[in-house]
Amino acid sequence: MNEFQGHCHCGNIHFTFSSMNNENDFTPRTCSCSFCRHHGGSYVSDPEGHIDLNFKDKTQVNFYQFGQKTADFIICKNCGVITMAISNIKDKNYAVINIRAMLDYTFTGTATQTNFDGETPQQRLERRAQNWIGHVVIKD
Template sequence: MGGAALMPMTAILHGSCHCGRLRIAFDTGVALADFAPRACDCAFCRKHGAAYISDPAGRLTVIADEGALKRYRQGSHTADFLICGECGVLVAVTFEDDGRRFGAVNAGCLDEASVFAAAVNASPQSLTAEQKVLRWRQLWIPDVVFEFSPR
C-alpha cells in the first residue's frame, strides 16, 4: 500500500518533585514500555534513587517556581543535577555543549513511571569527562528549556 510514511506517535510525559515547585514536561516519540531507565551507580544518584530516561529526538521543559530550582555538580563537574530547593527531589540532569542544553529525566518523578521497563544499571563513573559528554550527546534529550514562574 503506497502513501506517506506514518509519523511516530508522540506523548508528553508530566512529572514533578514532591512539593510540585519543580515540574517537567517530556515530549517523546518513544513508546513508554520501551523505556528502561538507566540507574546510575554513582553514590549521588544511588542516594537519590535516580534512574534516567531520555530520547535523542525529544524535548524537555523544566518549569520552576521562583527560587525552587537548585543545581548541584559532582563527579566530573560536567552536568547539573536539578533539585528542588524545597523538598529535595532530584528531577533531571542537564549539561551544555556547543550552545545546546541536553538532559535526562529522573524516571521516578514522572506520573507514568509505573509503565516503564525495569531499570538497568549504568556506570558512567568509569568514563572520562570527554567520554561522558560523547555518550550524553548520543542518548540525552537535545532540546531542554527552562521556564520560571513567580511563586
C-alpha cells in the first residue's frame, strides 16, 4: 500500500491517501468548471483507495458548495487551500483529492482536462460512486 500525504498551507487540514497504485499510475484531472478554473484545481482518485482526513480546528474549515450542491469542497478558512471534494451518496462519502494540496508536488503526471457541465445530478453521482475514492474517514 502506498501512502500519499497532503495538507493545506497552514496545516489545519491534513490527510493521508492510501492506494495500491503507484504515483505514476495516476493521471490528474484538471476540472474545467468555473470554480476549479479559478483555483487551478486538479484531482486524482482511486475507487479502491482510502482517505484519512484530519482537522485541527473544524471551525476553520469551509465546506463550500455551489451549483448542484452535490459535493463539499474542503477548504481551509485560514489559508484558503482546497484540499479535496467530498460527495455524500446514499450515506457514503466519496472523495477526490486536489494534487495542489499534496506534499512535495506528488502526482506531477500530465493532466487531462475534464468537463462535466452537461451531466444531470443523477449522472454526476453515479460517476462519482464509480470513480471517486470510496473509503473516507473524517476525524475532527
